Amino acid sequence: MALAMPPTPVSSAWTRRAFGICAGLLATGVIGLGGCASSPASSGADALPSWNDGPARQAIVNFVNQVTREGPGYVPPVERIAVFDNDGTLWSEQPLYFQFVFMLDQVKAAAPQHPEWRSHPAFQAMASGDHAALAGNEKAMLELVLAANAGMTAEDYDSRIRAWLAQARHPKTGRLYTDMVYQPQLELLAYLRAHGFKTYIVSGGTVDFMRTWSERVYGIPPEQVVGSFIPLRYELKDGKPALVRQPGMDVNDGPTKPVGIARQIGRRPILAFGNSDGDLQMLEYTAAGAGPRLALLLHHDDADREFAYDRQSHVGKLDKAWDEALAKRWTVVSMKSDWKQVWPATK
Numbered sequence: 001m002a003l004a005m006p007p008t009p010v011s012s013a014w015t016r017r018a019f020g021i022c023a024g025l026l027a028t029g030v031i032g033l034g035g036c037a038s039s040p041a042s043s044g045a046d047a048l049p050s051w052n053d054g055p056a057r058q059a060i061v062n063f064v065n066q067v068t069r070e071g072p073g074y075v076p077p078v079e080r081i082a083v084f085d086n087d088g089t090l091w092s093e094q095p096l097y098f099q100f101v102f103m104l105d106q107v108k109a110a111a112p113q114h115p116e117w118r119s120h121p122a123f124q125a126m127a128s129g130d131h132a133a134l135a136g137n138e139k140a141m142l143e144l145v146l147a148a149n150a151g152m153t154a155e156d157y158d159s160r161i162r163a164w165l166a167q168a169r170h171p172k173t174g175r176l177y178t179d180m181v182y183q184p185q186l187e188l189l190a191y192l193r194a195h196g197f198k199t200y201i202v203s204g205g206t207v208d209f210m211r212t213w214s215e216r217v218y219g220i221p222p223e224q225v226v227g228s229f230i231p232l233r234y235e236l237k238d239g240k241p242a243l244v245r246q247p248g249m250d251v252n253d254g255p256t257k258p259v260g261i262a263r264q265i266g267r268r269p270i271l272a273f274g275n276s277d278g279d280l281q282m283l284e285y286t287a288a289g290a291g292p293r294l295a296l297l298l299h300h301d302d303a304d305r306e307f308a309y310d311r312q313s314h315v316g317k318l319d320k321a322w323d324e325a326l327a328k329r330w331t332v333v334s335m336k337s338d339w340k341q342v343w344p345a346t347k
Helices: 012-028 056-067 098-113 117-121 122-128 133-134 138-150 153-169 182-192 208-211 214-218 256-264 276-288 322-329
Strands: 081-084 200-206 225-228 232-237 240-246 271-274 292-299 329-334
Touching: 012 256, 056 182, 056 292, 056 329, 081 182, 098 117, 098 122, 098 138, 098 208, 117 122, 122 138, 153 208, 153 240, 182 200, 182 271, 200 208, 200 214, 208 214, 208 225, 225 256, 256 276, 256 322, 271 276, 276 292, 276 322, 292 322
Parallel strands: 081 200, 081 271, 200 225, 271 292, 292 329
Antiparallel strands: 232 240
């Protein structure tokens, strides 16, 4: 990444735009007071209050200053694309991916209608609470999940997601899963948008699950969610048009993430934030573009406030991406050292 350029005057038009964006975010409750930077020349201290003053935050602020100031390194707003992984990057992912927990609950609810599942290895692992076996047998578990939800309309499935998110709680923290998002990342999303960035989720999770709550929790609208797809088929149900879920899944993870970005966004991002080997290719694709680029990798090294895991984890494994980050000098964000707090204040 090139060094940030010296300060230049900020246009009044930009200032009005930034404050307009901030006002909208404040009005919708996406951020709190102090969640927006006052201008492109801001130090980021007001905008990123949950970030410790260190190399990671400075790299972010320097990059944003560089691409938003007229001069060498300036990037027009239309090209300011920032992509974020979801699981383990925007919210927690241990002891299992949260959508996976939701899917398991759906299988449990459907189990009485499927007595043949009792001999299924994945179902047995689920019943015994063997998380390692479940994570290592995701394909077999997915077969049960797809069978449990096949034939359901998109609207019915959305209702189930909303009902689950409204009451399901994390086994360690007791928080609702929608409260297991990272406060520093909420601030970063708002900071980028206040500086003319368009923020996207690019995840292996399914779009139907993430779109249900991404706008309310992250301020990211449904059309800016890139994820795995469950096939849908148009049908008439009781004489009314409906989209019905079909077996199968188009998975968006690893090397397919850049493909999903190109297909849905149509522009190469200039900033990417991930946390695992599943984000490696997205980070590589972003960092390889021309001009200023920022690749960020979150390291889960805080066992006291969240979880500590990397190379040997069965969920969110960080091995090859870690080596690549060190070799290419990507910005590694330490949850323990770089974040003053992890979760938002409880309501």
